[in-house]
Amino acid sequence: DADVTQTPRNRITKTGKRIMLECSQTKGHDRMYWYRQDPGLGLRLIYYSFDVKDINKGEISDGYSVSRQAQAKFSLSLESAIPNQTALYFCATSDSGPGDQPQHFGDGTRLSIL
Amino acid sequence: GQNIDQPTEMTATEGAIVQINCTYQTSGFNGLFWYQQHAGEAPTFLSYNVLDGLEEKGRFSSFLSRSKGYSYLLLKELQMKDSASYLCAVRVMDSNYQLIWGAGTKLIIKP
Numbered sequence: 001d002a003d004v005t006q007t008p009r010n011r012i013t014k015t016g017k018r019i020m021l022e023c024s025q026t027k028g029h030d031r032m033y034w035y036r037q038d039p040g041l042g043l044r045l046i047y048y049s050f051d052v053k054d055i056n057k058g059e060i061s062d063g064y065s066v067s068r069q070a071q072a073k074f075s076l077s078l079e080s081a082i083p084n085q086t087a088l089y090f091c092a093t094s095d096s097g098p099g100d101q102p103q104h105f106g107d108g109t110r111l112s113i114l
Numbered sequence: 115g116q117n118i119d120q121p122t123e124m125t126a127t128e129g130a131i132v133q134i135n136c137t138y139q140t141s142g143f144n145g146l147f148w149y150q151q152h153a154g155e156a157p158t159f160l161s162y163n164v165l166d167g168l169e170e171k172g173r174f175s176s177f178l179s180r181s182k183g184y185s186y187l188l189l190k191e192l193q194m195k196d197s198a199s200y201l202c203a204v205r206v207m208d209s210n211y212q213l214i215w216g217a218g219t220k221l222i223i224k225p
Contacts, residue, residue, distance in 0.1 A: 004156075042118065042201070042215030043157070056210065090156065099145050099205070102159035103213070 003027045006091050006106035013081055014114050021076045021109050023091030030096045032074040033103065034058075034066060036087040043090065049074055050096065081113045116140045118216035120202050125222045126192055134187045134219045136202035144211055148176050148187045149201040151218065157201055160187070189221075197223045 004025045013019055023032065030051050035043040045058030047066040055066060063085060065077045078085055088110050092103040117139045126132040138146070145164040149157040163169055163178035163185060175188040187200055199218040205211055 040122075040217055042217045043203075043213075044215070045212055048212065058212070099164060099211075100162045102147060102162065104159070105156035107156050108154075 004091060004093055004104055004106035006089075006109050008109060009107065010110045012112045012114065015082055017081050019078045019081050019111070021089055021091075021111070023074045023076070023106060025072050025091075025093045025104075027093055027095075027104060028071075029093035029104070030071065031094045032068065033092040033094075034064075034074070034076045035090045035092065036060070036085075037090060037108075038087050046076065083113045086111060086113045116204075116206060116214045118202055118204060118214055120200075120216040120219045122217070123220045123222065125224060126189075128192055128194060128223055128225050130192050131188065131190050132192060132221065134189070134200050134221065136185045136187070136216055138183050138185075138202075138204045138214075138216075140183075140204050140206045140208075140214060142207035143180060144205040144207050146176075146178055146185050147203045147205070147213065148174075148185075149203065150198050151201055152198045160200075192223050194223050194225070197221060 007022045033048045034046040044060050046064050049055050049068045067075050088108050090108050091106040094103045095101045119137045148160040151157040161176040168177045173190045178185045199220045201218045202216040203213040
């Protein structure tokens with residue numbers, strides 16, 4: 001089983017719909033992240049959480065919200081989807097140890113908003 | 115502002131050596147990461163540099179010069195499976211130690 005699991009893997013939906021992307025991890029990491037990836041652009045941070053009671057906005061949080069339901073679960077919601085939110089979304093986790101702790105990514109959710 | 119530059123695409127030959135460069139201008143530097151990402155897949159961690167110099171891991175090496183805002187990833191004995199995008203990311207203190215990512219370099223390996 002994957003250490004960082006994202007569901008769904010693919011989703012096509014219509015403008016105005018509410019969508020939730022889910023992420024769960026078995027790595028025991030405290031820190032979790034949501035990114036989006038668009039062609040020709042670097043990964044951009046949407047939200048991140050250092051523990052269950054800590055939620056922080058990233059570079060592009062407008063139009064998104066998150067919930068950290070447990071140490072292992074971090075979900076991303078699009079309250080009213082719009083076409084420019086079409087992208088590949090990644091969840092990632094990292095340990096809270098020394099500075100060289102890398103981020104570990106899920107397999108991504110390909111989201112298309114029509 | 116924060117800026118990371120990488121070449122968009124590079125081509126190399128199987129068995130050869132290739133160097134992928136990354137230059138950065140960031141407010142506060144706290145380490146640089148290299149990731150590999152095959153098409154349609156998740157990025158996977160390759161290397162980390164925080165001090166100047168070369169870090170070697172098998173066929174892959176990564177170099178950092180903090181004074182020049184410059185890093186490179188060196189891939190030796192290229193294999194077809196090395197065809198992928200290579201992402202450079204800098205951790206910046208000013209953004210709660212989060213990562214700023216380059217757009218990635220797509221490496222094409224030819225037989």
